[in-house]
Amino acid sequence: MWGVHQRMAELWNIQSNQRKLTKEEMSELKICLDANMIKCRKVATLKNLSLVASMTEDNEWQHDICSAIEKLYEDFH
Template sequence: MHGFHQRLAELWTVRKEREWSKEEQREFDLCLDANSNYAWKLIQLENLSLMASMTRDFDWLHEICQDIERLQPKK
């Protein structure tokens, strides 16, 4: 899980108890922006991976898979 995913969950939990402060709203917006960027990048790489697979370009596919792995959170 990325840090922005954890913070989104924390903020959402706070929201159930009380209204957010302006700073919390700003953080939430930043986390949503980070999540959107992450999701679109991953979608793009997955689509490129499919293209590489369909064209049997396994060197390119390997590069794309490495890019996808780099996007994943470190354990």
């Protein structure tokens, strides 16, 4: 699991089950959410580019894009 997701889950658990988050923890949660959004946006962009590569039958480009997607997902293991 990506470290950002682990910390986001910890902070959510604190907020949901224990107490309100401190200002510092809220700031940290926002940083985690921003990082998650950036990674999701990158994956979505690459998937859209992969579709374009497929539609234009550019197999080499599509292979490069798929490799980039796999590299992004490596962080989750």
